Amino acid sequence: MGDRRGGGANGRLALLGRLIDDEPAVDGSLGVTAGRLERLCTVLARVLPASGAGVSVFTEGRIEGGTAATWGPDSRAIEELQHSLGEGPCIDAFTSRRPVLEPDLLGRGIQRWPAYGPAAHAYGVGAVFALPLQVGGARLGALGIYRAEPGPLAALTFSQAITFAEIAVGLLIDGQDADGGTVSGVDDLVAYRAEVYQAQGMVMVDLGVTLSEAMARLRGFAYSDGRPLSDVAHDVLAGILQLNRDTL
Amino acid sequence: MPVFACGRDRTMIAVEQLAEVFVEIADTLVDDFDVIEFLQLVTSRSASICNASSAGLLLADAHGQLQFMAASQESVKLLELFQLQNAEGPCLDCFHTGTAVVNTDLDDAIERWPVFAPRAVSAGFRSVHAFPLRHRKDVIGALNLFGTETGQLESHDVRIIQALADVATIGLMQERVIQDQKIVTEQLQGALNSRITIEQAKGALARSHGISVDAAFELMRDYARRNHHHLSDVALAVVSDPAVHPELLSGRPTPPV
Structure with a gap:
């Protein structure tokens, strides 16, 4: 069942982050965040492997969303199907706040999504897996993973997919700020420290902003201060540090 | 209520109390139940049924890291003891081996868990137990009990606490879709x-x-x-x-x- 220690997950996060940083951009016209997300999809498809991948972003409280980045043949069209049809794995993952794993798109997938299922299958998709891009109560979007062959994701592959989703969350959060760090600079996302989450809630109240913006401010402060996020969170909890609108 | 470790001063857990606990837990498993509340109930009943002073439950995430989910009482001090077990401790051992870790005297466990054991002792605990949450061949988490006295869980008690851990697994998986x-x-x-x-x-x-x-x-x-x-x-x-x-x-x- 894989490496039990935190080092394994953090090691993988750093490794995949470096692969994404080193990946040459395909479409130079994309913005910073969209470009990084596209490279993430490219690396994901190669590493897992998958025939395609896409990131969709949604506005909190609504299922209308848009495609932020994709990789793979027809993957933008496949990702867009969900937005035009109003149903599909990414929408379900976003609304249910859980992964949606459908290894048999032509079978159960069609019962689940009567419009999306056949349409995606027409593009050669046999299995779809969607992961919510979220941290607790903060939701940003969903990561869609497409395979031509039906069949489940192996446990290790799922674990890798979760790491890609965590990196995508970091990119989307940092994208709210003008300039985040590099992908491999993403830190502490798998630390799951209670203190980091508690600090996010505190900063949300201190600044009167949304939870995802509070996460962006905390991460931005940690980057600019050159300190681990867990240190900054500790200071917020201890009352040593209180972010205000002038802190950044 | 006096607080002492499981099994000490008693021969067995009272049958009536046990029946009540299982009925209460089963009652919470309605269609629309809250997983966190359910796990909290399991931990607080596990603690009270064997007079352990604190109980908590950890689940493995997709990376195989143990994450704190619920405890009989929620305190920063206790949360740290659970969080620490990503690196070492009875839950991690239990998670690796799939077998229960019972009747561990924390004073004698410094070599086994050089960071966890002293922290647990300074938090006021003397004994610790951990029971696996098993789903088929996999271990998906662990139920953790702390006592303020050293003590011996009888084999009878061990089976009961394991049954509570199994109930937690069933609740998590919502039995009807467990396949x-x-x-x-x-x-x-x-x-x-x-x-x-x-x-x-x-x-x-x-x-x-x-x-x-x-x-x-x-x-x-x-x-x-x-x-x-x-x-x-x-x-x-x-x-x-x-x-x-x-x-x-x-x-x-x-x-x-």
């Missing part, structure tokens, strides 16, 4: 994210009211109980749509959604 591995994965991920939301809401409430995160948890739990809401739903509203529960966040301007 499907992909649904197991989906459920676990959903439960793990609910716990993160609770921590975020603790922080928000602590700041809104100028209280500790432990007190913030009590406030949120009591509010949920009083108003017959699920704890996870209240926590989610606190961080995503605070206007839903204005009285819970009173006294401060509510953040925009």
Whole structure:
């Protein structure tokens, strides 16, 4: 069942982050965040492997969303199907706040999504897996993973997919700020420290902003201060540090 | 109630008490139940049924890291002991081997767990037990019991606590869909994210009211109980749509959604 220690997950996060940083951009016209997300999809498809991948972003409280980045043949069209049809794995993952794993798109997938299922299958998709891009109560979007062959994701592959989703969350959060760090600079996302989450809630109240913006401010402060996020969170909890609108 | 470790001074757990606990737990497994509340009930009943002073439950995430989910009482001190077990401790051992770790005297466990054991001792504990949450061949987490006295769990007690751990697994998997591995994965991920939301809401409430995160948890739990809401739903509203529960966040301007 894989490496039990935190080092394994953090090691993988750093490794995949470096692969994404080193990946040459395909479409130079994309913005910073969209470009990084596209490279993430490219690396994901190669590493897992998958025939395609896409990131969709949604506005909190609504299922209308848009495609932020994709990789793979027809993957933008496949990702867009969900937005035009109003149903599909990414929408379900976003609304249910859980992964949606459908290894048999032509079978159960069609019962689940009567419009999306056949349409995606027409593009050669046999299995779809969607992961919510979220941290607790903060939701940003969903990561869609497409395979031509039906069949489940192996446990290790799922674990890798979760790491890609965590990196995508970091990119989307940092994208709210003008300039985040590099992908491999993403830190502490798998630390799951209670203190980091508690600090996010505190900063949300201190600044009167949304939870995802509070996460962006905390991460931005940690980057600019050159300190681990867990240190900054500790200071917020201890009352040593209180972010205000002038802190950044 | 006097606090002492499982099995000490007694021969067995009272049958009547046991029956009540299982009925109470079964009653919570309705269609629309809150996973975190359910696990909290399992931990608090596990602690009381064998007179352990504290109990907690950890689940493995997709990376195989053990994440804290629920405890008989929520305190920063106790949370640290659970969080620490990502690196070492009875839950990690139990998770690796799939077998229960019982009757460990913490004073004798310094070599085995050089960081965890001294911390647990300084938190006032003398004994520790951990029981696996088993789903087929996999171990998905562990139930952790702490006692303030050293003590011996009888084999009879061990079977009962293991049964409680098995009930926790069944609740997590919602028995009717237990055959499907992909649904197991989906459920676990959903439960793990609910716990993160609770921590975020603790922080928000602590700041809104100028209280500790432990007190913030009590406030949120009591509010949920009083108003017959699920704890996870209240926590989610606190961080995503605070206007839903204005009285819970009173006294401060509510953040925009």
